[in-house]
Amino acid sequence: MSPQFIIWPVIFPLLLSVLLLFTWAKVNLQRFISIAGSVVSVVLAVALFTYTRSEGVIAMQAGNWPAPFGITFVSDSLSSVLILLASLAGLAVSVFSSVGINSPRVRFGFYPVYHILLTGLNGAFLTGDIFNLYVWFEVIIICSFVLITLGGERKQLEGAVKYFTLNMLASVIFLTAIAIVYGLTGTLNMADLSLQIAKIENRFLVDIAALFFFVGFGIKAAVFPLYFWLPASYHTPPDAISAIFGGLLTKVGVYAYIRVFTLIFPADAFIREVLVVTAILTIASGALGALIQNNLRKVFSYLIVCHIGFMMAGLGLGTEQSFTGTVSYLIHDILVKTNIFLVSGLALAITGSLSLRDIGGLYKQHPWIALLMAIPLFSLVGVPPLSGFWPKISLFGAALDTQSYWVLGALIFGSLLTLFIIAKVWAALVWQNPSEKIEKGEVYGTFSGLPAGIRVRYVFPVALLALCSLYVGLGAEFIMDISTDVALLLKDPKPYIEAVLGPEQSLIP
């Protein structure tokens, strides 16, 4: 395989959406193409992953313009693993949306936009150019604006306004940050920036630029105190859309954090302190927010915020072990967060409600599905040996080693509250007797009356992602191996810089 291959995970979803645009009015054909295409995407992502794992960092110069002048696409261990996870989540949501998204929404172009969103995600993971990263962010948020408003329900539009306003603001701040950095260094290539920023004498200005990036990404990743748009909007669109938002969109913000604060602004004590403090506050406010919510999807939205804090904390601690924790947490979180939103969709289809007071009786009706739901829910808590457990060990260990007891306290607090919240959700969803409203049939789920072929498409995506997260938990050795690889590269980005700029350039002090 040649380095030219690494762009295919970006091109393919785009090709797919062009194909889907040609079949605009044919709903069932679009559903079929979308699922088949997502399978091909997974195959491409697996190929990229194995290729990157055997070759190390691979760089490709788009348009054959040499770095740092052209736009570089770089596949390193972090990007390739994220692309693999995004494609798995994409496949699951693709299958789920074939039943979870109604035909009018499909006729207004759900699938083409959805696949362009996946293009944007893969592009953001692969690009090695900070301005190009901004462009991919724009692709992502434009698609997400369409997806969040598609259908035009009143609550959707209300959520979309909040989502739109804050994300536009984030883009402006991000762009300002890029402008400052470009003014300081005259380059946009991330590998080159890494070398140039290190040479700047005025560290104060560098910290200011870093703070701009911090705030811009912070809004997108939903960290304290910039997260309020997330619980206000993520519960409004259909479940399939919430799932891809909850599983992947905020994680792009986290990815950008990891990339920028290890490659471009590495190991700066000031920024690390800012990261750690916001991480602690994010964990606390997310967990407490989730505690008082009553709507299943709102609970999950606050849990997203809480667990973003876990990854930020690992990034802020800045040791190799904490990076391992952050990366393995990211791997676990993408799979599980996508899955719990699909679980909420399944719960809605079965019981007809999302309110914790109304739902219940799942164990009596569908014991196997209840058992299946246990996997993502308890993976989220990190019950050993499920997938959330191992990253937390690394994070706790790193916090102990660096004697950051506040971080340790926040991590334990966040974990305990997650346990409490998930236990509450589980008890309500599975054991509690359904409320009178459901008993009388005022609200009811459509799931039991559906033909088996449709029901399979509800359950299969949950099962697929549950299997993946089971693997992440039980095959933890391999996952920790990958995460350690990534952490080493994050700690010392020299191979990344060499792959982009060539061995000679990176030697210049």
Place this chain on the structure above:
Amino acid sequence: MNTLILRTASRFLLPLLLLFSVFLLLRGHYLPGGGFVGGLVASIAFVLHGFAFDLKSSKSLLRVHPGYLIPVGLALALLAAVFPILWEAKPFMTGIWYPESVPVLGSLGTALIFDIGVYLVVVGAVLTIIMTLSESA
């Protein structure tokens, strides 16, 4: 707007503006112009025609629904970008040029095909938006 002057003028302006948009399209790449501007000028030509007569008749001038131009344009642009990978195993979006200059058209290459794709997408998108708005008004 039902004035004789506008009607007569737009009848002549439509082909002129379309010709100008093609000129802008071909002039692009090294000089100001290109697919985006060309596409905007072409859509203005249709909008002007729509002002003078009505949008239905300018729609029938196009023969296809403008929405169809979007995927066609996207496909063209994407193929032009992917072509170097498949043809010469060069990186994505590398410009591949026909070695000799062609009279009138200038130099031919994947960049021109990409620009034609952009042109079609812009015409398609602008006209779709305007026609949808005017139909719902």
